Amino acid sequence: MSVRGARIHAHGGLEQITVDEFELREPAAGEVRIGLRVAALNHLDLFVLEGIPGIDMPLPHVLGGDGAGVVEAVGPAVDGVAVGDEVVLNPGLWCGRCANCLAGEQSMCPGYQLLGEHVDGTLAQAIVVPAVNCYPKPSRLSWEQAGSFGLVTLTAWRMLVRNAQVGPGQTTLIHGVGGGVGLAAMQIVLAAGGQVFVTSHSDAKLERASELGATHGWNYRRADIAREVRAATGKVGVDVVVDNVGNATFATSIRACRKGGVIVTCGSTSGPELPVDARYVFWNHLRIMGSTMGSDEDFRSMLRSVDSGAIEPVVDSVFALDDTVAAFRRLQAAEQFGKVVVALP
Ligand code: ZN
Numbered sequence: 001m002s003v004r005g006a007r008i009h010a011h012g013g014l015e016q017i018t019v020d021e022f023e024l025r026e027p028a029a030g031e032v033r034i035g036l037r038v039a040a041l042n043h044l045d046l047f048v049l050e051g052i053p054g055i056d057m058p059l060p061h062v063l064g065g066d067g068a069g070v071v072e073a074v075g076p077a078v079d080g081v082a083v084g085d086e087v088v089l090n091p092g093l094w095c096g097r098c099a100n101c102l103a104g105e106q107s108m109c110p111g112y113q114l115l116g117e118h119v120d121g122t123l124a125q126a127i128v129v130p131a132v133n134c135y136p137k138p139s140r141l142s143w144e145q146a147g148s149f150g151l152v153t154l155t156a157w158r159m160l161v162r163n164a165q166v167g168p169g170q171t172t173l174i175h176g177v178g179g180g181v182g183l184a185a186m187q188i189v190l191a192a193g194g195q196v197f198v199t200s201h202s203d204a205k206l207e208r209a210s211e212l213g214a215t216h217g218w219n220y221r222r223a224d225i226a227r228e229v230r231a232a233t234g235k236v237g238v239d240v241v242v243d244n245v246g247n248a249t250f251a252t253s254i255r256a257c258r259k260g261g262v263i264v265t266c267g268s269t270s271g272p273e274l275p276v277d278a279r280y281v282f283w284n285h286l287r288i289m290g291s292t293m294g295s296d297e298d299f300r301s302m303l304r305s306v307d308s309g310a311i312e313p314v315v316d317s318v319f320a321l322d323d324t325v326a327a328f329r330r331l332q333a334a335e336q337f338g339k340v341v342v343a344l345p
Pocket of ligand 1: 096101
């Protein structure tokens with residue numbers, strides 16, 4: 001069948017994104033076709049647009065990792081998913097047979113891939129995915145919310161619940177709060193009874209974060225964040241730092257973390273080289289934990305939290321498929337507070 005989607009035919013800038021028509025293959029065994037209602041952008045899409053060293057994606061390539069929609073067709077040997085089901089997608093793809101998959105650690109699969117990165121993504125009217133990637137859409141959510149939270153909320157969930165094990169009374173510093181991971185992280189920490197400190201380049205975003213429950217917010221263009229954190233914690237430092245900015249923030253993360261604290265990293269939007277002063281790391285007993293996406297069980301636990309209302313996916317803006325370039329421009333300019341969503345016709 002023929003569908004329309006936002007694709008790139010070559011790597012480069014926003015001028016490479018075109019909305020055009022292409023042939024979608026039929027679902028194979030274990031797969032389903034989803035008629036997508038919405039997709040959402042992630043910073044990853046900007047990396048994919050530029051081209052990622054070491055990842056050889058066939059072109060043309062459909063962008064987008066997040067999405068939600070309705071099951072339209074079911075391939076052979078599919079259990080538990082039926083035509084007409086309203087679903088959200090887990091953007092991760094795993095083999096299901098290796099030791100890590102069999103141990104329930106799907107995001108540690110050596111063959112782990114992401115929709116929209118290694119294979120065609122969600123910025124299209126339909127997509128064919130493994131049935132195991134479909135989870136029931138929380139009925140209380142709008143389609144725009146449902147299609148936007150998967151990647152960032154799963155990422156934040158695993159970092160904070162599984163890795164950092166945030167609990168009541170703990171303090172967490174989150175860099176760059178307007179992004180999807182930062183907002184999901186903030187809600188997860190607050191739901192666990194912790195306190196959240198945030199940073200941003202935008203006073204308006206700090207104001208929004210404060211309304212959502214952040215205890216402190218600092219504009220990193222004006223404030224020495226590590227100094228402010230120490231002042232706010234009686235010179236102790238925070239229990240947890242969420243750092244997905246990387247190069248620009250990591251030195252601050254190390255100085256802001258308390259003795260025995262943990263820094264969790266899931267990305268490096270400002271560049272992958274981390275400035276690490278080893279003396280702080282060993283003297284302060286710091287733990288630096290890497291994290292990517294999450295397991296099937298992480299997704300289910302996270303989904304229960306979204307279902308219950310403890311996590312409320314924040315939608316920044318909704319664009320039409322034909323305006324996908326404008327959606328990317330908003331993401332690229334870091335103007336968003338929450339997810340940039342594309343509604344699919
Ligand atoms: Zn595997």
